[in-house]
Amino acid sequence: MLLSRNPVTSALWLILNLFCVAGLYLTLSARFIAVIQVLVYAGAIMVLFVFVIMLLNLAALPRLQHFDWKRGVAFVLAMGVLAQLAYVVAAGLGAGTGPVNLEAAAATGSAREIARELFTVYAMPLEVIGVLLLAATIGAVMLAKRRFV
Amino acid sequence: MEIAVDWYLALSAILFVIGVLGVLFRRNAIVILMSVELMLNAVNLSLVAVSQSLGDLSGQILVFFVMAVAAAEAAVGLAIVIAIFRNKVTVDVSDFHLFKY
Numbered sequence: 001m002l003l004s005r006n007p008v009t010s011a012l013w014l015i016l017n018l019f020c021v022a023g024l025y026l027t028l029s030a031r032f033i034a035v036i037q038v039l040v041y042a043g044a045i046m047v048l049f050v051f052v053i054m055l056l057n058l059a060a061l062p063r064l065q066h067f068d069w070k071r072g073v074a075f076v077l078a079m080g081v082l083a084q085l086a087y088v089v090a091a092g093l094g095a096g097t098g099p100v101n102l103e104a105a106a107a108t109g110s111a112r113e114i115a116r117e118l119f120t121v122y123a124m125p126l127e128v129i130g131v132l133l134l135a136a137t138i139g140a141v142m143l144a145k146r147r148f149v
Numbered sequence: 150m151e152i153a154v155d156w157y158l159a160l161s162a163i164l165f166v167i168g169v170l171g172v173l174f175r176r177n178a179i180v181i182l183m184s185v186e187l188m189l190n191a192v193n194l195s196l197v198a199v200s201q202s203l204g205d206l207s208g209q210i211l212v213f214f215v216m217a218v219a220a221a222e223a224a225v226g227l228a229i230v231i232a233i234f235r236n237k238v239t240v241d242v243s244d245f246h247l248f249k250y
Contacts, residue, residue, distance in 0.1 A: 002171045007177055017187065028157070028197055036216060049227065056230075056231070071173075074173040078170050081165075081169060082166040086162060092155065105204070108200075109209070113206060114213070118213070129218075132217070133217060133220070136225050140228040141228075143229055144231045146235075
């Protein structure tokens with residue numbers, strides 16, 4: 001996704017990536033999250049991205065001809081983050097919670113269990129998320145209008 | 150087939166760093182927003198893996214909320230990009246320097 005100059009190609013690679021991550025959720029037996037991932041991420045957010053790319057009618061940006069020191073520092077910092085994350089994962093190898101027990105995971109991955117907790121224990125954050133989505137919708141419409149009415 | 154949680158966490162770390170590289174190295178504002186979505190996906194993957202491993206549902210509910218917030222943020226971010234594009238007819242972030250002297 002990062003290596004293509006055309007943003008439409010990047011969006012398509014990201015859609016493929018999101019489908020693969022949904023497949024990984026299915027191997028974890030998290031069925032609700034897998035379906036929500038395909039519906040919301042790959043089905044709504046990426047469609048929005050593709051719409052905006054097509055609407056703005058972007059051409060591929062020309063490649064930078066030189067590697068200045070700022071990009072070198074950025075690459076070193078990103079590799080530092082990767083080294084830290086790799087150290088944390090390697091330090092916890094074998095000492096963690098072990099392989100995913102699929103029978104127990106299948107019980108907690110269904111929509112029924114998640115809905116039961118979502119609507120009882122987490123009912124307040126659910127309402128707040130509704131208000132947040134309303135605010136985001138109003139904000140997006142106001143930002144993209146031609147003239148403030 | 151049971152896969153250890155460590156593989157999911159390692160893949161999540163790699164996806165996260167790929168997202169970070171995308172934010173740092175790409176000049177197209179829309180591709181930067183897509184890299185942010187990739188980072189959020191990496192975090193979602195690690196949350197779901199540990200949640201299913203521990204049998205605790207809180208991780209997956211957090212993933213639900215993170216997806217909702219990511220959708221809201223993508224919508225508002227793209228609206229901002231559209232508003233900028235209307236004035237400057239470019240999405241190259243090296244041309245967005247109105248805050249400089």
